[in-house]
Amino acid sequence: MNSNFFLKKSILYDWIPDFAFHFYDLSELVVLAKELEEECIVIANHLNAFLAIYKKGTRAKPNGLCTTFQYASLDSSELELCQKLEHKLDGDILVAYAKPLQRWE
Numbered sequence: 001m002n003s004n005f006f007l008k009k010s011i012l013y014d015w016i017p018d019f020a021f022h023f024y025d026l027s028e029l030v031v032l033a034k035e036l037e038e039e040c041i042v043i044a045n046h047l048n049a050f051l052a053i054y055k056k057g058t059r060a061k062p063n064g065l066c067t068t069f070q071y072a073s074l075d076s077s078e079l080e081l082c083q084k085l086e087h088k089l090d091g092d093i094l095v096a097y098a099k100p101l102q103r104w105e
Contacts (some may be wrong), residue, residue: 003027012037015050017101020065028058030092040094043085047078049096056091065097070104072096 004021007013010031020026030053032040044051049072052065060066074082074096086094 006031010037012040012044012051012053015097015099015101016065020068024063024065024068025061026065028055029053030055030089032089036088039088040085043081044096046081047072047074047096049074049099050101052095052097053089054093054095056093058093066095068103070098070102072098 004024004026007016007021007026007029012032013026013029016026031037032053040051040053082094082096086092
């Protein structure tokens with residue numbers, strides 16, 4: 001069984017490409033409670049970005065989402081919205097990825 005199978009419980013991570021889902025260790029991603037997950041999806045749509053929530057203390061991996069895909073470019077009001085959401089995450093880390101996904105070159 002794929003070690004990332006737990007992510008199938010979350011619609012927040014539907015954007016992760018198959019190659020990353022099957023070959024990267026995504027165990028630092030957090031599956032949120034349904035209400036908070038729905039709030040994340042609303043905010044992601046507002047930002048026109050993809051969101052990922054990482055466990056507190058997580059660092060980027062050589063073969064991970066942060067080192068593969070570019071972050072979203074957000075203005076100050078969008079950053080403030082992300083900070084308000086992140087405050088609800090009890091120390092977990094919110095990352096906004098560019099939509100459409102763009103690989104680092």
